[in-house]
Structure formats: structure tokens, C-alpha cells
Amino acid sequence: MGPQNNIIGKGISVSPGIIEGPVKIVETPEDVDNINAGDIMVVKSSDPLFALGVMSSAGLICEIGGALTHICIVSMEMGIPCIARAENITESLKDGMIITLNASEGLVYSG
């Protein structure tokens, strides 16, 4: 990460990997249908249907929970980079914003 990248969120690493992409905040099961390949999915809660979004996305940030939160387990199974317990992360993110998720370290950077 260069000096231009600020850390905007932290969490615990669930499934490793580093990816860059646009944010897609998913609040309802319907939002899952609007995920594009390469999006980084951000959720506040867990719902089994969110798994279909995980399948299409490049990464997952979960505001709550931990390694045993079901959506996190699904991301681990599918090998999608994922962090959990990224408290209040949705306050710093907006749909379409480009971020870098370093899921190996549990860090979220702007840009």
C-alpha cells in the first residue's frame, strides 16, 4: 500500500487475499441481484441468500460477527477474501467507492 492509501476500516481476517474494487453495500436479499463481478460486498448482517452475492463478488466485508458467522463461513468455503467485525465500516463506505481490501491483514484502504 502506498502513502496515498488511507486505512478506513479494520476487522479480523476470515479468508485471506488482497483485492481492489468498487463497494457494494448489501442490506436486503434483493440487493444481491445488483452485484457485479469484481464488487466488494459489504454487509451489516447475515442472511443465507447473501451467499449468492458472495459467489458473484470479489471480496466480503462483514460489519458484525466473526469467523463462525455463516456468511463468513460461506466466503471461506468459496475462497473469497473476507474480513469480519469491521465495526461501523458502512459509515465510511458508499456504493461504487473504490477500496482495497487486504483480507489477510484485516484492513480496508481507500482507493
Added chain:
Amino acid sequence: MHPKDWFIVGSINLVEDFKTSILEISERDGKTTWPIDLNSISHLFIGEFDKELLQDIEKMEYKGHAKYNIGQAFVTPQRIIRLLIPFVQGLSTLGLSRELRREKVEYLLSLVHELKHGDPSNRDGKNIVLSPDELNNIIGPSWLSESDKQSSLLVHKLCGILWAYVETLFFKTHGLVREFHGPYTLPGYDGNFLFRDFVCLKPTELWEESSALPFSRARIVAAYDQLDMSVDIYNHVSIPEGRTFIESLKSYYVECDGKILEPSEIDSLCKDLSTVMRSIHKKVESLEWQKRAEKYADIFWYSKKQLRDILEEDWAVPEAVRQQIQHGEISTKQKQISQRELQIMMKLSF
């Protein structure tokens, strides 16, 4: 001495190991509340469920069924493990003494012990269900396909969708219908085997939509290269930080109802699972809380359907229980049991 007899001689281990294992994972557990918090509605049916379950077991014993056969009626050891905490909560409503409650818990754990080759509570970080001989007979080396990146992604996509699928159908209690077991080693084969068994994909009595699926059971057998795995009492699989299943898969096979699936068939199954899942999810979301609670009751009663089938009795939730749910109230005081409360409950209850 039978290799398992030490558990019987020192039977206190069964209960205490169970308590220790549950407490160890309760802090890390996901606290799933979709589609309704089980703790807030279980008081409406769990006492009656326990009463029936104990009666069913008693009838099985009276008819001369061996303990192993009674255990088999629960289909997987994990089903018994997953029933235990709600079961204990239900026992407190039946007015049994602590000693009697402990006896009942110990009995159910002894069924788990009958069904597994390894430690009933996975205290060693392994869930060893199969004996070495059974493992040898089950894994047909010719069935195993070498993995590449593409196939590994596909197989693990299936694993993820299956997980979400059973959660959609069985809510928080989806552990009733899956068993993740291993890691196993096979002589002459370099790799650790993990079995992911999904034993009830078409519970049409609960969800008619599931009849659209081509298979009832799925087993994913995966051999991982140099991957140190551990499996806790609730069958959560942990791997070392920084490692992934995808990169570590060496070989695999996917077996559904006895048929080994080709990659194109795995892909097709993923699509079928997604379709059925969406349709059931939509139905659940449209239900009032009482109907969601009734569905939970259906799931619990369904989990002992095989017992009822053997006894040639109807498995369904009694009408009185449905009435109790319809006229009952959500409990706010029982929502989200904390680690401390669970600890106290386990100490005092049994």
C-alpha cells in the same frame, strides 16, 4: 475391553467433555437469528418436543432396538449434538431433577459415541466418524479426480451454496442435516481427507419446493495437501491463517445419491440449489413470526422423523403445539444467551 469401553467406564467424561467443547466455541459462534431468534420462540414447543423424544426412545428400547440402531435413526451424530442444548432447555420445563437431566444428556451422548469412531465431543480437534476400514471401503481411489484451480473453485462454490441452502431450509439448526468429518488420512495417500455430508436436500414434507432438486444427499470428499485442519464439536472447520481450501485441494469427488458428478453436473446442481433457495427464502420472508416459529417446530419434529418411521407413528408436530405457538408470545428475556448464561445453564442444568 471394547475400545470404546473407557467412555462407559468413565462416563462422566462424556458429559464434561461435551460441556467444555460447547463452551469453547460459544464465544466464537455466529449468533444467527434468521429468520427468527430461536431462543425467543423455543419455549413455545421445546418442552413438548423433549417429552416426545424421550418417549420415542423409550419405545425403541422397549421394542428391543440396540443403542446403535437408535443412534442411527438420528442419521448423523451431529444431529444429536445439535439437539442437545435445546433439549436441555426443554428438560427444565419437564420438572426433572438435575441428576435425571444429566442421565438423559449422557444417554444421548452415548448414542453419539456409538455412531462415531473418534472422540464424541471432538476434544482432539477431529470429527472421526468412520473407522479406518470404513474409510478404505468408502473412498474409491478411482473416484478421486485430480484438482486444478478451475475445479477447486467449482467444488468449493458447491460447498458454499450447499451451506447456504441448508441454512435457508433448516434455519439456525441446519447442523441437523449436515456432518463435516475428518481430517482422515489414508495409508499410501499424501493428503488429509475432509468429508462434507449433506444428508437432507429434499425435505419435501417441510418444503415442497425442494422436490425440484435432482438429489437428496450430497457428499463432497476433498483431499487437501499439507492443510492442518481442525473440526470443532459443531463441525466448524478451521484452517491455519493465511491458507485457503481452494489452493490446498489436491483431489476430490462429489457424490450425490450414489452418483459421481462431472464438473458440468456440479455446475448445474449449483444453479438448481440457487433457484430452490431463492424460492424458499421468499416464502419464509413472507411468513408472520408465528408461522416462522411453527416452521422451527416442524424442523425439530422432522429431525426425529426416522424414529417415528421405525415406530410406525406419525412424525408431525401435534396440533396442541401449533395452537400453543399461535396463541403464545415471543420471549424477549431469552434472546441471545450470553457466554456466562450458557456456562451457568450447563453447570446447573445437568
